[in-house]
Amino acid sequence: MRTRLRGSVADGKNLLFFNGIFVLLFTPSTAPSEDTYIEAAMFDLHPQLANDTETVLELDICRVLLMNDSRYPWIILVPRQENLVELHDLDADIYPRVMAEIRQASRLMKELFSAHKVNVGALGNMVSQLHIHVVARHEGDVAWPGPVWGVGTAIPYSQADEIGRAARIRRGFDAYKTS
CATH class of the missing domain: 3.30.428.10 (HIT-like)
Incomplete structure (x- = not known):
């Protein structure tokens, strides 16, 4: 399952993996724009x-x-x-x-x-x-x-x-x- 998330990932450093989920971190300079999308794969450990x-x-x-x-x-x-x-x-x-x-x-x-x-x-x-x-x-x-x-x-x-x-x-x- 893939989830579309809005956001700017710049060099990927504002995408954090925490407790089994992806969390997007934004600063004012990396706030989401309407036309920017990323895909974050959901990952479940067996x-x-x-x-x-x-x-x-x-x-x-x-x-x-x-x-x-x-x-x-x-x-x-x-x-x-x-x-x-x-x-x-x-x-x-x-x-x-x-x-x-x-x-x-x-x-x-x-x-x-x-x-x-x-x-x-x-x-x-x-x-x-x-x-x-x-x-x-x-x-x-x-x-x-x-x-x-x-x-x-x-x-x-x-x-x-x-x-x-x-x-x-x-x-x-x-x-x-x-x-």
Whole structure:
């Protein structure tokens, strides 16, 4: 579903994503004119992803989620665009930007968690909404050397550990922006 909103976005900096909705911010110089329109896509996170994760931050294209399984450093990137199931469903101009965010996330997870290997996957067999798993792996983790999916029972983070892990990942992404 697309909603037509009146407004001037100038360089896009007055469009804010907040609590799952887009909010337009206007100053007197960016107030809407009658002939200026933008399209803002409504974005809904799949209920299973919402249940199993915590939002860490918003990148330019993707929402970064922390998987609530303390056995692995595990984030999920979800492009904020409607009706995406497969990577090839991304618009041609968005695809390389999503790939760049996946690359950034992979490097970050390897560095932050001294990973032996980083697993990246977009399976979608259980949740059809396009989402990309980025998992920092260590020799000897409970699923090593196999995949993390379907191995044992998730061990949820304590609230303090979840806040700490999310903050660490957020700081890592922030450091990438400034370097």
